[in-house]
Amino acid sequence: MWYLLTGMSCRSHKEEGRELKFDVIVCGVGGQGVVLLSRVIAEAALLSGYSVRVSERRGLAQREGSVCSHVRIGRCFSPTIPLGHADLMLAMDMYEALRHIGYLSDEGKAVVNLSAKVHIPHHLGINVFPDPSRVKALLNERSLFIDAESLAARLGNAKVTNIIVLGASMRFMPLRRKKFEEALRIAVPERYLDLNLKALREGELSWST
Amino acid sequence: MSGNEAIARGLYESGASLVTGYPGTPSSEVIKHLAEMDGELVCWSVNEKVAFEEAYAAALSGVRSACVMKHLGTHWILDPLAVSAITGISGGLLIISADDPVPESSQSSTDTRNHAMICHIPAVEPSSPSDAKTLVKRCFELSERFSTPVLMRYTARLAHMFEPVDLGERTPGRVANFRSDPDRLVSIAPNVRRNIPELFRKIDEIKDFVRRPPWLSIEEGEGSLGVVTSGVSYLHLREVVEREGVRPHVLKLSVTYPLPDISDFLSHLERVVVLEDLDPVVEDQIYVLAHEKGIGVKIIGKHSGHLRQYGEITYEDVCSALTGDPPRTMGELVPRRIPQLCPGCPHRGAFVAIKSLKEAVVLGDRGCYNQGGNHPLRAIDMAIAMGSSVAMAIGLWRAGVNRPIVAVIGDSTFFHAGIPPLVEAVVSRAPIVIAVLDNMWTCMTGHQPSPSTGLDHMGRERPRISIEDVCRAVGVGFLITVDPYDLKEGRTAMRIALEMARRKSLPSVVVFRRECALQSVRRRGRTGVKYSVGGECIGCLSCLSIGCPAMDLVKGKVVILDACVGCGICSQVCPVGAIRRREEN
Numbered sequence: 001m002w003y004l005l006t007g008m009s010c011r012s013h014k015e016e017g018r019e020l021k022f023d024v025i026v027c028g029v030g031g032q033g034v035v036l037l038s039r040v041i042a043e044a045a046l047l048s049g050y051s052v053r054v055s056e057r058r059g060l061a062q063r064e065g066s067v068c069s070h071v072r073i074g075r076c077f078s079p080t081i082p083l084g085h086a087d088l089m090l091a092m093d094m095y096e097a098l099r100h101i102g103y104l105s106d107e108g109k110a111v112v113n114l115s116a117k118v119h120i121p122h123h124l125g126i127n128v129f130p131d132p133s134r135v136k137a138l139l140n141e142r143s144l145f146i147d148a149e150s151l152a153a154r155l156g157n158a159k160v161t162n163i164i165v166l167g168a169s170m171r172f173m174p175l176r177r178k179k180f181e182e183a184l185r186i187a188v189p190e191r192y193l194d195l196n197l198k199a200l201r202e203g204e205l206s207w208s209t
Numbered sequence: 210m211s212g213n214e215a216i217a218r219g220l221y222e223s224g225a226s227l228v229t230g231y232p233g234t235p236s237s238e239v240i241k242h243l244a245e246m247d248g249e250l251v252c253w254s255v256n257e258k259v260a261f262e263e264a265y266a267a268a269l270s271g272v273r274s275a276c277v278m279k280h281l282g283t284h285w286i287l288d289p290l291a292v293s294a295i296t297g298i299s300g301g302l303l304i305i306s307a308d309d310p311v312p313e314s315s316q317s318s319t320d321t322r323n324h325a326m327i328c329h330i331p332a333v334e335p336s337s338p339s340d341a342k343t344l345v346k347r348c349f350e351l352s353e354r355f356s357t358p359v360l361m362r363y364t365a366r367l368a369h370m371f372e373p374v375d376l377g378e379r380t381p382g383r384v385a386n387f388r389s390d391p392d393r394l395v396s397i398a399p400n401v402r403r404n405i406p407e408l409f410r411k412i413d414e415i416k417d418f419v420r421r422p423p424w425l426s427i428e429e430g431e432g433s434l435g436v437v438t439s440g441v442s443y444l445h446l447r448e449v450v451e452r453e454g455v456r457p458h459v460l461k462l463s464v465t466y467p468l469p470d471i472s473d474f475l476s477h478l479e480r481v482v483v484l485e486d487l488d489p490v491v492e493d494q495i496y497v498l499a500h501e502k503g504i505g506v507k508i509i510g511k512h513s514g515h516l517r518q519y520g521e522i523t524y525e526d527v528c529s530a531l532t533g534d535p536p537r538t539m540g541e542l543v544p545r546r547i548p549q550l551c552p553g554c555p556h557r558g559a560f561v562a563i564k565s566l567k568e569a570v571v572l573g574d575r576g577c578y579n580q581g582g583n584h585p586l587r588a589i590d591m592a593i594a595m596g597s598s599v600a601m602a603i604g605l606w607r608a609g610v611n612r613p614i615v616a617v618i619g620d621s622t623f624f625h626a627g628i629p630p631l632v633e634a635v636v637s638r639a640p641i642v643i644a645v646l647d648n649m650w651t652c653m654t655g656h657q658p659s660p661s662t663g664l665d666h667m668g669r670e671r672p673r674i675s676i677e678d679v680c681r682a683v684g685v686g687f688l689i690t691v692d693p694y695d696l697k698e699g700r701t702a703m704r705i706a707l708e709m710a711r712r713k714s715l716p717s718v719v720v721f722r723r724e725c726a727l728q729s730v731r732r733r734g735r736t737g738v739k740y741s742v743g744g745e746c747i748g749c750l751s752c753l754s755i756g757c758p759a760m761d762l763v764k765g766k767v768v769i770l771d772a773c774v775g776c777g778i779c780s781q782v783c784p785v786g787a788i789r790r791r792e793e794n
Contacts, residue, residue: 029546042371054371057313063548063580064758077447079337079370082524083537095543102539119546121584123753123762127544138542 020050020074022174023081027068027100028092029117033162036187037090038069040166043183044175045073055079064119066096070103073174090169092162093117094135097143110143111169113161144168144207151202160199167203177204210374212367215338216277216305217242219345223301224380225250226272229260231625232654233279234314235368236307240277240666241655248667250382253657256595256625257282258289261304265293265358268302269394270385273349275303280321281594282306283360290358291328292396295404297356300383301349305361307368310486310521316575316594318519320487325360325466329412331419332360332466332490335367336443339374344463347423354418355411362465364486366441366521412467420469430458433479435506436531437491439465442484445527455531457482468494472502482530483510486522550580552759553726553774555693557581559617559646560588561755561778562691562699562721566642566707569613570605574598574627576619577653577725578646586756589617596626602641603634613707614641621651621659623676628683631716635684640710642703643685643718645676646693648725656728676720686715693721696781726774737793738775742767745787752779752788 024041028034035056042052055070070081083102089110091097097112104110116132136145148164163184170177181197188196210218217239220228229252230240244251254260260276267274276286283290283306290304312318325332333348335341341363352359392400419425435458438446443461450456460474468491475481475495483492489511499506509515515530516522529536550557560581563571573579573592582589593601598616605614618627623645634641651657658664663673680688687709691702699721706717724732742752752767753760757779759772769779769788780788 046373051373052371055366056369056371063551063577064546065548066546075451077444077451078524079366079441079444080524082448082452082528083539099541099543100539101542120549120753120756120758120760121547124585124750126584127547129544135543 020174021076022073022088023076023086024071024073024173025068025081025086025089025100025103026071027066027089027096028113028162029096030063030065030067032067032092033159034067034069034092037092037162037166038071040163040180040183040187041071041073041173043186044179045071047179047182048175050074053079066099068096068100088169088172090165092165094132094139095129097139098135101139101142104142108142109172110139111165111172112139112143112145113148113165114145115149146203146206148203151206152199155195155198155202157195160196163196163199164203164206167200168206170200170204210338211238211369211371212335212338212341212363213238213369214242215342215374216345216363217246218374218376219342220275221246221250222342222377222379223346223349224273224382225275225349226300226382226385227252227264227267227274228277229254229263229274230277231255231257231260231282232651232657233282233307234654235309235365236277236279236305237654237657238368239305244666251666253666255660257285261286262289265289265298265302267385268298268300268358269296270387271299272383272385273301275305277305278307279315280306280308280319281315281317283321283324284319287324287327290324290330293358294328294330295401295408296393296396297407298352298358299356299388301352302358303345303348303352303361304358305363307363307365308487309365310519311365313365316592318487320490321360321362322466322490323488325362326490329408330358330360331412331415331464332362333463334362334440334465335463336440336461338367338370338372341367342374347463351415351418355415357411357415364441364521370441415464416467416469419464419467424463425469425471426461427474428459428461430456432456433477434458434531435460435474435478435481436484437462437471437474437481437495438484439463439491440486442486442522442527445522445524446484446531448524449528449531453528453532457531462491465491466494468498470498471495472498472504475499475504475506476502478506480507480509482515483508484516484522484527484530487519489518547583548580549583549756549758550577550586551726552757552772553730553776555648555721555723555726555776556646557586557755557757558693558696558699558776558778559644559721560586561696561782562693562703563615563617563644564588565700566613566615566703569615570610571615571617572598572602572605574616574618574622576622576651577648578617578619583756585754595622596630599627599630599634599641599643602643603630603637603639606639606641607637615703616641616643618643618645620645620647620649620661620676624660624674628679631680631683631685634716638714639716640714641716642706642710643716644703645718645720647676647720647722648728649722650725650728652725652727656725680718684715685718686710686713687717688720689718690720690722693723694776694778696778726776730774736775738777738790739769739773739793740775740777740780740788740790741769743787743789745785747785747787749784751782751784755779755782
């Protein structure tokens with residue numbers, strides 16, 4: 001069902017001959033590969049002949065901070081996506097999905113990794129995070145959840161969780177799979193390429209299981 | 210290419226022969242990228258003032274040079290910068306400063322353009338990475354044409370924004386040739402008095418020179434609403450024009466000080482919106498110009514209350530200023546994530562040891578170790594500016610604060626601004642304890658070399674300056690070096706250091722030395738040592754209170770994650786010895 005809906009909306013971008021505009025928010029916690037994800041999407045868009053603008057907020061990424069990238073494909077000016085205008089969100093973490101949900105448009109969709117990472121002070125009663133089930137309920141309407149960590153574990157490397165989320169999101173973007181594969185070739189070291197291509201495929205197929 | 214990389218590319222293509230700087234987010238990557246293009250062109254200096262003076266001297270010898278820093282660094286260079294404006298230069302000289310309007314990683318959010326006004330040098334602002342690359346080249350031309358340093362101010366948003374940028378060839382660098390000119394370069398009052406009128410002539414000439422393209426551009430709109438814009442706000446404006454269907458007349462400025470005479474543009478308008486990050490620098494100059502020329506245009510901006518006086522100017526702000534609707538905002542649905550020291554960070558052990566001094570006032574400084582002030586470690590009472598820890602520790606003691614006083618300062622900060630207050634502490638006989646956290650790199654900004662690294666930015670060996678030798682030479686009363694991974698040693702050292710400081714009426718120094726854990730893993734790989742929690746755990750959560758991101762609480766049980774690098778601090782704070790070391794292959 002999701003596939004049909006979004007497949008159609010993507011085609012319509014081209015059929016109407018309008019200039020493409022597609023805004024993606026990528027978010028997560030430092031260390032979850034948000035920056036790489038946004039660069040792969042940007043590269044795939046460039047390879048497809050679109051102009052791209054990316055803006056990163058990664059202040060304390062190394063130190064457990066929240067990280068967010070704006071990827072703007074096609075005709076755009078502002079480096080950041082106006083609130084309520086993103087077409088798609090890729091979230092590596094449910095809390096970060098909720099934190100950045102204001103960027104998503106009413107028709108926008110979010111592909112959310114089923115991880116709910118709290119920070120250490122939470123366990124000691126400081127800056128306590130809401131219950132994951134409540135977060136999931138708040139996100140539910142516009143989100144698709146994927147257990148990318150388990151899928152990555154099955155592939156033998158937790159580091160490709162981000163690429164699995166990308167694979168699962170591909171069908172919602174107006175870019176072809178081949179371009180994402182080419183982008184991975186550029187962005188990922190040779191020795192990890194096969195693993196990443198497998199992860200992309202695994203993510204793509206995840207909806208059918 | 211990011212804004213930072215585009216600036217580096219602009220410097221490279223312009224034939225800059227020397228680019229100096231001191232690291233500071235969001236500007237640090239400029240020098241990193243330039244070093245990748247040609248490592249011989251760059252140099253990380255000990256602090257911004259030294260960086261500026263190196264670049265200034267190079268410019269006096271006829272070559273093109275630049276210094277790169279964040280806005281906070283420009284506070285340190287004001288003295289020689291003001292003089293450089295009076296003496297003028299031979300080769301082009303740029304001061305490239307990244308402002309942090311939010312601020313995301315700074316103790317204040319000052320607007321660097323104010324410094325340009327104080328010193329009477331032009332301030333130039335790019336609005337996108339490609340614009341930045343082009344402007345670097347133009348700034349060198351401007352600098353040489355008017356024999357003046359030029360300040361290029363950009364913002365964090367531009368630094369970390371990526372877009373495709375066209376590449377050009379490098380213009381070859383020039384050969385240095387210093388010609389003596391004491392009447393100009395010896396800045397004693399009689400010479401300065403003679404040369405100052407020239408400075409004001411120059412700024413008037415520049416004002417006239419930048420009145421036309423490419424220094425400004427005008428896009429005709431409809432009606433009587435106009436916008437004067439600079440920096441990234443220009444891009445937000447274009448987006449608002451496209452989305453909201455408004456059609457203002459737009460004037461985009463590259464030079465925001467001195468403001469060229471734009472009275473022709475203003476006189477046709479009923480209202481003009483002024484968009485700029487931070488202070489109303491352009492707006493103030495427009496008020497003056499409108500007053501001088503008797504133009505009755507209504508100015509909409511920070512003074513009129515339509516735009517905030519602080520923070521980053523966003524798409525939503527621009528939209529609101531143009532349409533009059535309140536800006537759309539995003540609610541805070543999830544608490545802020547509190548940053549922690551990294552797994553294995555040597556500072557964690559140092560802070561646990563420092564905290565063992567009862568009743569102590571602990572003054573932090575600027576660097577990674579500020580994370581130690583966050584919950585749950587919460588080990589510092591204040592953190593002000595580079596080097597402030599030591600000086601303010603002396604101040605507390607002079608004021609009569611009757612508690613143990615500890616200043617905590619990192620290696621790079623110690624060399625940057627910690628040595629003068631150390632001298633002050635000795636000559637004042639201040640009985641304070643100075644803990645130097647030497648992790649051998651400038652880590653917070655991306656692991657640039659510090660004088661304590663012993664390597665340069667290319668990984669080549671260079672002299673390593675010993676913190677202990679500096680302290681001995683200055684004459685501290687007591688000096689000891691410890692391993693921050695050994696809590697017992699650290700606690701004992703802190704206790705004795707305090708006793709000795711009081712007994713000798715002289716400062717004590719405890720050097721906590723161990724390489725940054727990230728760098729250590731990067732350079733030598735993991736040690737294979739990890740820790741895990743055994744069945745004896747009583748669930749007291751003492752170990753979580755050290756704020757290690759490699760620990761988690763799962764169904765009420767503490768677990769140690771794969772991110773553990775085996776520092777063992779947690780096992781030393783466990784009251785029942787439940788956390789044990791194990792070796793992995």
